[in-house]
Every structure is written in structure tokens, then in C-alpha cells.
Amino acid sequence: MFYLPGGTPEAGESPAGTVIREVAEETGIRLDPATLQPFAEFVEPAHGRPGTVRLICFTGPGEGDPHPADEIAEAAWFTSADLEKCAPGLHPVIRRLADSGEIY
Structure with missing residues (x-):
């Protein structure tokens, strides 16, 4: 299963700061905070473990x-x-990206 880059915020770190750091650490891609736009937030069942994950x-x-x-x-x-x-928790993310024209 594939997942999106992500992780837990460090102390005092904003969601956008977490995304910028985690994407760089996990993929080598550098994001510019000035161009980052909030897209959506999801709470979905965790894949392979109990509980849920919050995807910002x-x-x-x-x-x-x-x-x-x-x-x-x-x-x-x-x-x-x-x-x-993709992990089942990503399905609503991918559907919303497709519905908004961000992906096909």
C-alpha cells in the first residue's frame, strides 16, 4: 500500500510546517511555504492498526x-x-483531488 508523505508535528510546529518538513524528509521535494494552500482535512481509519488518522x-x-x-x-x-x-484512508483524499481537478 502507498501512503502520502506525512507525520506527527514536532513541538510548536504548524500543520503546514509539518508538511514542509515531512515532504522534504520523505521525498526530497522542497515546498515553498508562500505557495502552500490548505486543501482539505480528513479523519479516516488507520491502515493496519487500530484507531484513526487525521490527514491535513x-x-x-x-x-x-x-x-x-x-x-x-x-x-x-x-x-x-x-x-x-493506496491505503484505504487515502481514497477520499484522492477522490477529492480528482473532483477538484488537481489530479485525473
Whole structure:
């Protein structure tokens, strides 16, 4: 299963700051805080463990070539036709991105 880059905020870190740090650590992509836009928030069942996950999602351009880093084993590009490859909690995120025209 594939997941989005993300993680737990560090002390005093904003959701946007967490996204910028985690995306850089996990994919090597650099995000500009000035161009980051809030997209949506989801609370979904956690995949492979009890409880839920809170996904605070942003959109914005990034710089660099994505590559798996840190604890990430593999990176890939997806469209809305690839839901079966993604953790179930990402399905509403991908659907909303497709509905808004962010992805196909």
C-alpha cells in the first residue's frame, strides 16, 4: 500500500510546517511555504492498526525530483484509477483531488 508523505508535528510546529518538513524528509521535494494552500482535512481509519488518522492536506508546487528517503521504501505517481494501490484512508483524499481537478 502507498501512503502520502506525512507525520506527527514536532513541538510548536504548524500543520503546514509539518508538511514542509515531512515532504522534504520523505521525498526530497522542497515546498515553498508562500505557495502552500490548505486543501482539505480528513479523519479516516488507520491502515493496519487500530484507531484513526487525521490527514491535513495541502496543495502547492514543489522543487526537486521525488525519491524515497527516510523510512520510505518506494515512491510512485498515481491517478484516481489507482485507488487499489493506496491505503484505504487515502481514497477520499484522492477522490477529492480528482473532483477538484488537481489530479485525473
